[in-house]
Each structure stands twice: as C-alpha cells, then as structure tokens.
Amino acid sequence: MNSIILQTATRYLLPLLLLFSLFLLWRGHNEPGGGFVGGLVAASAIALQAIAFGPARARQAVRIDLRALIAIGLITALVSGIPALMRGDSYMQAYWMDLGHESIGYIKVGTPLIFDIGVYLTVIGVALLMIITVAEE
Amino acid sequence: MEVLLAIVIGILFACGLYMMMRRSIVKLVIGLALLGHAANLVIFVAGGLRRGAPPLVPTGADAPPELVADPLPQALVLTAIVISFGVVAFTLVLVKRTWQAVGNDDIDLMRATDT
Amino acid sequence: MSSLALILPLLIPLATAGVGILAWRSRRLQRAIGLIGSVVLVIASVWLFVLVREEGIQSLQIANWQAPFGITLVGDLLSVALVLATAVMGVCVIVYSFGSVDRARESFFYYPLMHVLLMGINGAFLTGDLFNLYVWFEVMLISSFVLLALGGERAQLEGALKYVTLNLASSVIFLTGIGVVYGVAGTLNFADLALKLSAFEEQGIVTTLSMILFITFGVKAAIFPLFFWLPASYHTPPAAVSAIFAGMLTKVGVYALIRVFTLIFNQDISYTHTLILVVAGFTMVTGVLGAAAQHEFRRILSFHIISQIGYMIMGLGLMVSGNPAAVRLAIAGAFFYIIHNIVAKSNLFLISGVANKLRGSYELSRLGGLYASNPALSLLFLISAFALAGVPPLSGFFGKLMLVRAGLEAEAYVIVAVALGVGLLTLFSMTKIWAEAFWKPAPDESDDESAGESPGKAAVRQPGMALMMAPIIFLAVLAVALGVFFEPVYNFSIDMADQILDPRAYIEAVLPPEYIEQVRGGVK
Known part of the structure; x- marks a missing residue:
C-alpha cells in the first residue's frame, strides 16, 4: 500500500505501540496485561509497518530472523522454570526479589517475568511470521 | 443473561455447522472458527456468570472481600482462544495452499484421497 | 526427584525443538540435535x-x-509405559527420517516439529486434568497438521484438510464437554473429578458428560463411526510421518478413553461400557473390511489401524462383565495390545516406505518382486505382519490371547467371535500385501527388463538405506521379543491393570489427604 498518511502515521505510531507493549508486558503479573497481550501489540505495530511500507521493511524492522525469535522465546520461557528445579522445588515455582534502594523505591523482579518475556518474544515471532508470510505471497 | 447467552451459543453452533456444510473451503474455515467461539462461550456460561469484583486478595487479608468472579473459566477461555487463533491461522494458510494446488475451492472436487 | 523426572519428558522435546529451530541453517546440525534430543528423551523416560x-x-x-x-x-504405570514407548518410537522415526526425508522438509523444521509432536504426546499421557489434556491434544494436532501438510502435494493438502477439519470439530466438542464438566463438577482435575462425580446425585448428567467425551476421544482414537479422517490422510505424508502418526496419535485417543472410563466414568458401567463394547466390535469389523477393499500399501495399513483400535477398546468395554478376574485381564490385554500395536504397526509403515523407495510407488499393482530382490526386507515384513495378525509366538498373538481369554471369562461370546474372525481377515489382508508386493514378479519386468530390477538394486546401495533399515530391524526384534519374553511384560500389564482399576491410589497420589477427607465428608 502506498498511502502517505498511513506511512507518516506509522512512523509515529511504531515507537508508541512498542513502548505500550513493553508497558503491558511489565504490569502483566498483577494487572491486566502480560506477555501474550504485549506480544500481540508489538506484533501489530510491526504488522502496521508491513502494511504501510511492505513486508520487506517489516522484516528489516525486526532485525533478527523471526524463526530465531520464536526459538529464543521458547527457550527463555523454558529457562524461567529452571531455578525452581535447582532448588528442588516444583517446576516453574515463582521466586521474587526486590531491586532498588530505599531512596528511589523498589521494583519486584521474578521468574514469572522471565516467562512472560519468553511468551512475549514467541508471540511476536509467531504472529509476525504468519502475517508476513501470507503478505509476501 | 444465561438464557440470552445460551441462545447466542445455539445460533453460533447453527451458523458454524451450516458454514461447514457448504462446499467452499473458505466457508469451512469460517464455520470452524464460529464453532470455536461457541465452545468458548459454553465454558464461560457453564462456569457461572457473575457480576463480581476481580478475584484479587488485598494486602493483609487472606480472602477476597466480596463475592468475586470465578477466574478459572476465563483462564480456560483465554487459553482456548489463543490456541484457536493459532489453529485458524494455520488452517487459512492450508486452505490457501489447497486452493492453489487444486485450483478450486469446491470440497466436492477434493477426492484424491478418497477411494 | 519425582518433580524432575515428570517434567523432563516435556522439557527435553521443547528444548530440542527450540535449539533445533535456532540451527535451521545447517541440516547436519539439525539432524544431530534431533537425534541427541530423542536419545536423551529415551533416557529420561526410562528413569521415570x-x-x-x-x-x-x-x-x-x-x-x-x-x-x-x-x-x-501424574505418572502412573500406564502413562509412563506409554511415554517410554513414545520416546523409543521417536528415536526410531528420527533415525529412519535421516535416510528418507527430503532436503526441503528437513530445512522446513521437520525435526523440531517432530519433537513438538513428541512433547504433545507425552504431555497428553502425563497430564492430570481435562483442560491440559485439551491443550496437549492441540499441541500434538498443530504439529501433526504441519507435518502432514509439509511438502504441499495435492493429495497431502487434501488429506490434511480433512484431518484438520474433523480433528478441529472434535476439539470443539471436547471444549464444550470441558465447559459442561466444569459447570457440573466445578473442577477439571482427574482425581478430583473421580472423587466428586462418583458421589454426584444426578448420575444421568454424568453419563451424558461421559458420552460427550466418548465422542471426542473417539474421533482421536478413530473408532467406528468416527474414523473417516484417518484413511483419508494417513497415507499421504512421508512414511516416517505416517509411522509415528499410526503408532502414537490414535493411541493417545485410546489412552484418554481408558483413563477417563476407568477413573472418572465408572458409575453406570452397564450402559457406557456396553456401548464401548458394541462400538469396539463395529470398529474391528469395519476397519478390516475397509482394508480388504484397498489396493494401496499404506491405505490397507491405515484401515488396519482402525480395526486394531477396536481390540484395544474391546479390552475397555469388557469392564462391563463385573467379573474382577476378567476385567483385570481385559485391561491388561488392552494395554499389551497398545504396546504391541505401536511396535508392529509403525514398523509396517516404515517397511512400506522402504518398498516405496525401492519401487517408487505404494500401489500394490505396481509393486512386486521385492522378495526376489530384498529377501531380508521381506522377512522383516513377514515378522511384523504376522505379529499384527496374531500368529504365535509373536507379540500380537499374546495380545489377542489375553483379550479373548478375558472375553470368554466375561462370557461375552459375540465379541470374542468377532475378534477371532477379524484376526483371520487381518491375516488375509497381510497375505494380500505379501502376495502382491513381495511374492509376485515385478510388474513391468515383461515389457522392460531393466526397469523392474535396476532401480531396486540401485536403491539398495543408497547410503540412506542402512539408516532406514536399522529401526525396522530393531522394531521387528522388539515384536519378537514381546512374544518370546512375554512373561515379564504380562506381569507388568497385570500390575498396571490393578493400578488402573483401583482409582484410590491415583486419587491419593494427586490430592492432599485433608482435601480428600473434606470432599468425602462434605458429600455425606
């Protein structure tokens, strides 16, 4: 598609949507959001790129091969359960820790976040692979 | 509300089955997708409809303060939606490839594997 | 350590698939990863x-x-034995693929997909609740869809379309069933369901639920009259894919039936299990008659899968008799039959692939003369075919013997007669393949002397052939061993049946004791 409005809008929307997807990913554990939704938003941002500038540009925008992205996502999700196995707990048992300092406050980081990141990457990879493959034909 | 949703589910099943009976493979996929939605709604309704608060326990308490919605059917439906999303996407690609290979979207012409 | 042992059969294939995708550039690396992953999976399964x-x-x-x-x-004897069988089949099929699967498929993630399929199968065997069974079914189905359609020939795509449609329809029924089960019982955990449904007041609803699930698993297991997707699709992909499908996928359906109808739906046995028994009889007969009408190597075998499923379901249906000794023997027989069938049936599909490689066709009319050119292959075929038909002392004989004995003790004479008759017809079908593909002279020998012989000879020298023959030899030996060393396997089957028929152990292994007390107390 060759629409100057869409192309201009996409330039502004892409970073915003990606930022929003990260926001969804981050708040996902306790509030609506999470890896899956975040991944879909990120994938739709790049799909928008594909609609505006063509699938080749979208592949470039991801930089990394989509299949590799799926694999990395799967392995990340899988690894998030390993710490529990090493401590003899049940697989995927969640561990949390507080990062930060009194003066600036704390953020909670834990193994579910790693799992969510894995889901996020896998969803981006799968969704984009499907969209771009069909778009390229 | 249950009655209304039950009717909706019935209509979805009917439409889905009707679409699956058509001869076009594209309509077959639409029919399958509709059936999937109907099944998801069945889970949703069977789990009990309730106008409740989200099932979150406030800090310090060990039970939710009021009557909450059952989160499990929603988790199940969400999972099922994700799965059917993937499956339908795959089926669409399959339908497209089949259409390219057969040159037609008429199911009655696809008899290469029947006896 | 049980936590690690139970999760490994799922983690290993997933990790292998992930690493395998990353290595997509190198075919050799993909093969190595696929093989290592499957061997490690066997080790983990043995441990479990x-x-x-x-x-x-x-x-x-x-x-x-x-x-x-x-x-x-949850891992009980039934599920871990099947997980082990899956892992062994995984190694066999992957080694066989090295020699038979073409470059295009290999570079399109053939091995990672195979491992995802193995993960789905293992997950279905090990899961302890209904919804996760659905999820694992879908994992299994999606990877099998892709494996089936990979290659994109017309017959493959048409077969895949039928397979996909019918399996998705069954998934929808499953999902609906899950919704209703949750609405009725408020739980989906197998053990919890067993606890709650047996004390449920309106048993009519429970029977209805059991029928919804019976249809779902029936489609997956390809029982009469829900089997049409199987003979329409199983003969289209490469032989290695057909073999793992034939060996494992329908067995997952049978496993689900056995699990659900022994653990959860054992209240109205006289209705549900009689129905299962009747369906078993029809499945056997239609399958074997369908095979008799076919003249294509893998189509005959596909129809035989259906008739063999009938035997396994028969073991489950015989629970209706109420005679404890007969029921025990019947369940043990069904289990033995599953294991035997995984070995023998997959091997026949693998052999059909070799025949195809030698002669370039699966049509019986175009095959021929394989005995003259490949006596060793013919011998291996005979072993597997006779095992399937139930010729002593091979594995199928003992499977049938156990089921027939159980049937006689249960005084279900009709089904015993059907089982024996179908056994004869199976032998007839196998003889047909033998006579057409192996015994008769090669068809085009008369008009073109070189065409019938030289491709065969050339193919024997192909390096891939050794890789294809190794798993076939291994499985044939296994089929003999299951018969010759019948006693330990028999003892194991009996132990397994005892465990299956006493759901208390299963429930206590899954649920905390206080919870069981609470549910039992609340019911009274």
Missing part, C-alpha cells in the same frame, strides 16, 4: 519408568499450586 515402577504413582504440581487448583502432572 523405573521410578514409577519402584515407588508407585508420582505426581507433580507445577509451580507448587496445589491440586485440584493447579496444573498437575
């Missing part, structure tokens, strides 16, 4: 098997969310 054999049923609550609220994995 030994653990469960020695220490009883193992269960794992993922992320320590207690049953019945969390995701539960």
